[in-house]
Amino acid sequence: MNALLQIEGIAKSFPGVRALDGVTFDVNAGEICTIAGENGAGKSTLLAILGGSLTPDRGSITIDGVRREEYSPRRALADGIVIAQQEPAVVPQLTVAQNVTIGKSRAQRKQVPGAVDGVIADMNRMGFETTPSTPVSKLSPAERQALTIARAFAFGAKVIALDEPTTSMLEHNAAQVLERVREIVQERGVAVLFVSHKMPEVMRVSDSVVVLRDGKNAYRAEIAQTSEQEIVQKMVGRELLGFTREHPMKPDAAVRFEATDVRHPKHPAPLRLAVRAGEVVGIAGLVGSGRTELLRAIVRADHGSTGHIAIDGKPFRVVDPHTSRSAGIAFIPEERKRQGLVLQIPAYANIAMTADHQFNTVGPVVSKKREIDTATIQTQGMSLRPANVRLNARQFSGGNQQKLVIAKWTWRGASVYLFDEPTKGVDVGGRVEIYRLIDRLASEGHSIVVVSSDLPEVISLSDRVLVMRAGRFVGSFEGDDINEQTLVASAMGVAEGQK
Amino acid sequence: MSTPTRSPRRLRVNVQTLGIFGAAAIIFIIFGILSPSFLTIGNLRDIAVAASINAIIGLGVTFVIITGGIDLSVGSIASLVGIVAATFMVSGGVAPILALLIGIVVGLACGAANGLLITRLKLPPFIATLGTMSVFQGLAYVTTDGKPVYNIPPEFVLLLNSYVGGIPVMVIIVAVVGVLCWLLLRRTVFGENVIAVGGSEETAWLSGIRVNRVKVAVYALSGGLAGLAGLILVARINAAQTEGGSPYLLTAIAAAVIGGANLMGGEGRIAGTLVGALILGALTNGLVLLNVPSFYEQIVTGLVVIIAVALDQSAKDWPMLKRGKSKDDVAATPVQELAG
Amino acid sequence: MSTPTRSPRRLRVNVQTLGIFGAAAIIFIIFGILSPSFLTIGNLRDIAVAASINAIIGLGVTFVIITGGIDLSVGSIASLVGIVAATFMVSGGVAPILALLIGIVVGLACGAANGLLITRLKLPPFIATLGTMSVFQGLAYVTTDGKPVYNIPPEFVLLLNSYVGGIPVMVIIVAVVGVLCWLLLRRTVFGENVIAVGGSEETAWLSGIRVNRVKVAVYALSGGLAGLAGLILVARINAAQTEGGSPYLLTAIAAAVIGGANLMGGEGRIAGTLVGALILGALTNGLVLLNVPSFYEQIVTGLVVIIAVALDQSAKDWPMLKRGKSKDDVAATPVQELAG
């Protein structure tokens, strides 16, 4: 019998970029097929074509033996294809229920009366509690992702594509979510295309894997017949050497960055954070534990936050992100698209956004050339792809966009770097590069804070890990105490971490 | 994140609405104190009547604004519809009821034309409706060589400008239209789609919403209501003036925005728009009662509008909702920014 | 994945600009064919002069629009500044040069006031400037009790409304202001910040840009330029009219939007705005030369504006350039949203 979904020779180019170049593979009903590939390999583009929001230059898509003629989201949905976007495609102004039924005709809603309850139930099974009347504007990124995943199955789709569905989730959440997805797949015999940069979960959930490289499918295998190393090797095209921390532990180094009495309107408890020169402090905690708020309060991103900042013992008057910038604090925010970049302007302009007068030539006139050169040099060190800072920020894939956000601060130089989820949506190769970057900054004697939901990441980077719960520090771990069990336990409050 | 105890959006809406309702209340009370005749039934009725045209146009514009668009042609549509309907009745001897229907259809058509320009030619709504604003106005002139149409049949006037049980018909019309608009926006799939398109056009489109149809529909609605307003105008002044509608353009949009419609899209409140129109009506009326010279009247009006909306904003201004409306709220509310 | 061949953005800007330039060219050619006297030096100069006020106001508005705001008070500011400066000269016997400076300062102050209302009171720009529009207009009335100011000193008129080497001073002013605006927008940190704020306020804010300052500055600029326009207006008609500026509100914004300014923020072109103003000027002039009856004039103007911008849009619409401008188009390319 024919495969449920047949993708044949799909090609798609963007100005100056060939995103897809003859991708061909099949997916059977009841199969979870991972599409692996580096940032920019073309995964999202492929899914966009599958979902009808892009039309391929060449190639064809066949569902249930029927060849797709017209490419539009309506058509795709009618064919029973649902894409759970990499950027959760929800309308904040609408409620959870409305976001489930969005785009469905009254008739369709009648056919599946239990749709909303089903989604709520699934979200519960996935470990996220919410109500139909909750406005989506009130949901955390993780909850939004869960909603996008759960609703994808709500209206009896045949092919569901999940594009990096767990980037904002903690391991155990993600595990729970994907567990539920597996169940559903078995129950209903649908086909799932799965995109993720988290290799462990890829190995765990998928039945088979397709590796895209430079827009071509470079590898196809049953998970059972392959290994993580194998897949990664096919993705990056070379043996990937893992990351090992190089910056020296300096337990005796002087405290470089100290934030005291830090309060955020959402978590009024005062917090104190001190980081030594050359130290990497990881901050772990459940979603909503107030990690992002801590960082935002330090740089005074939100109205009503308070605190005192001292760097190398010298107090700084920090009242808004501007003064915090001048004090030498760099903040790399969690949601790069909305908070880190202006998508419709060139990469170099984004990078130069943190400038005061550094690029001025005569008087107030800035030199674009200098901006471009600086940006180019900075991003070369990070192997940005495509390596052209004149492209608009939106033309870069997730991982590379993250590099742009970091470059925004590195060219300028700061003494303190606050990273919020620095490798969200970044591929294995890219992660290692970013880890090295952070590691280098540390060995240069900067103070680093890394908020991350990715525990292995926290563990491999940090000299010290602080755990947050409900807006407070509930644990502090060093050396051998830094391991998944203790951190998770402390984060969930099962065992109190030793002070 | 723990389950929200009660729907915060509801709450927020209430706070917002309370904000502008509160402002309105304050304005009425102050005028009431300053001028004894202000809070009399008769005068309040006058205010309601005076506000009705802005209210009706404003309701249509509210839908447009929620989709993130703007409709600058409503004034011209009101003028054109008034002239056309009047000509049909006076020169064509068409029955009032029929003329009324024709008028509304013309309004819908004009609006639909706007919608098509915006969706098919992909014109920015500001430009499309700026263009049609002057096209429709021109058509109004051409219809009667710029001359007003007098001798409107009394039946027509009665139809829209009389009393039912002591309540002015046009106030009843506003009430009915208001309720219908609320139902349409908050209780139908179409309403959801309107908000979705305004909240995130891409999401709407990717979810299979026919973005173009939704847009065409809201502009048609806006045109139809502008047409209705144009007919009421005719009934009020016993004549159709070729430029009769033009003064309502800014005031009607103002009513919507004062009421909380967000020009960046995704937000708008039916009740708010009605209150916005009432505030404007009360201001004109009250300042006349207080015999404020017309020059100062403008200054006061401007200041009051600013203060009223400032109150509304501050009502929303408690920390969680800090970066209240404004662009990034649509992109994402602070709550989301703050989520760990 | 092959490395990009060349910068799409550069290209896009050019084509965009070409789009509206092309449209302008077509308009001029058509008029030139229809009316022999249209393309004469003298007439082109008249058009440039007629376009200058819209151009100057439009340039300021362009900055405001790029930040995602709007300024409805420019017309009133122009009126107020004209009245104030004229009163100073005529009643106060102040020297023209000084009056000119005073006028511009008043304009800057009015604009800054707008900026403060928007940043401090968090008012939507539409409301804030709608309010000040009527406040400033009221102030203009009050200053002279609604009466125009005549007998403007000839020196003042000469200052702004004479020729230098056969070129009208106000055209030179437009050119200079245009170049300065271009430098300000494209070649200074301030300009980069303006674009950043318009592109994503949140990003700008977190990057350490003083968003509020940028906004206040932008509205002050808009007010200052509106003031300058008001002074030129006085020089043009040898009088200050209390409502002299009001006709320019919509037309100036139109010039900016025709020129490619995106009311959703983040985009705007100095050259485009100037062309936009020229198109409007050419229309008024050309239609008079062809003696198109007033009624039809409106229709034609509307249609031409629509067509011109449609051409501009389509120029952007060939695949390479799909993504870019208006909210729709951003939406119109999911992958950019989906990427990473």
Added chain:
Amino acid sequence: GCTATPDGGGGAAGEGDIVSLVQADDVQPYEDALGSLGEPEVPDGTKICYVTRTLSNEYWSLVADGVENRAKELGAEVQIFAVNDEASITEQLDKAKSALTQGCTVLLASPISATGLDSVFTDALAQGVPAIVLNDAKGTLPGVVYSGPDSLTTGRTAADYLAEQLPDGGKVAMVEGDPGSSNALNRGQGFEDGLAEHPNLELVAAQTANWDQTKAQDIATAMLTANPDLKAFYVQNDGMALGVATAVERAGKTGEVLIVGTDGIPQAKTEIQNGRITATVSQKPNQEGAAGVDVGLWLLAGKEVPGWIEVPAFIIDSANVADYAEGMP
């Protein structure tokens, strides 16, 4: 057909005794009326209300002055109601309504739309409040007195004057006001009717400048470009005429190309003295206002009044401008 509407019109017209005092088809110049009816006296509690258009329009503020001065002269209380936008008919209607509710005993008004205030007039008359229309929008409602010129004649007067000045004819152009406004329509109509009687005058261009001085200047400039042999401009108000004068001056044709304005505002007369404007069809705002006040008081005193107090428009040019040096008649 007057019926109860939220905008008034409660009492059936004709019921009030005022209406019977008004001799609908009797037309008298103000002077005659004043002669025959004598100085009016002011009963206690008289409150004269004038609902005008925008006071920023010099002409209406002069009419308002006329009303105020006459009322003061006679010692009557007076209140002016102005709108903020020449086009907002309903704003005027709403203000007229509250004027009446505020107990005016005499209601003067310059309706933006000829019938726009009828409902209020009907109420006024029913309550025994005289209703008088000042200038331009002569209505049809029985019992409402009109004080002002026949607006068609203003345009006609201009045509005749130009015919005089240009014995061997030539091309003329007209600069119009807001396309929809009654003044623009009547003056334009009158002018064209007038030209019809002077075949040697050819109307080669007619364009609207929306009462705007700057736009008038740009339009006149273009008209001169299009018709180098243009002989004269008829401009529908003096504000625009000032703009046209500048345009003509810049074309270096001052004196060569005649300019006839309308209204007779002081600045226009100054320019007539300077020779930059040829003439203006002047109206008599002060007299219109004063006449309105008197008519109101006469009616209150139960005197019979003509339905139309004619305050004719007349030509001011270099010949007689000196007689009208100050303000307006």
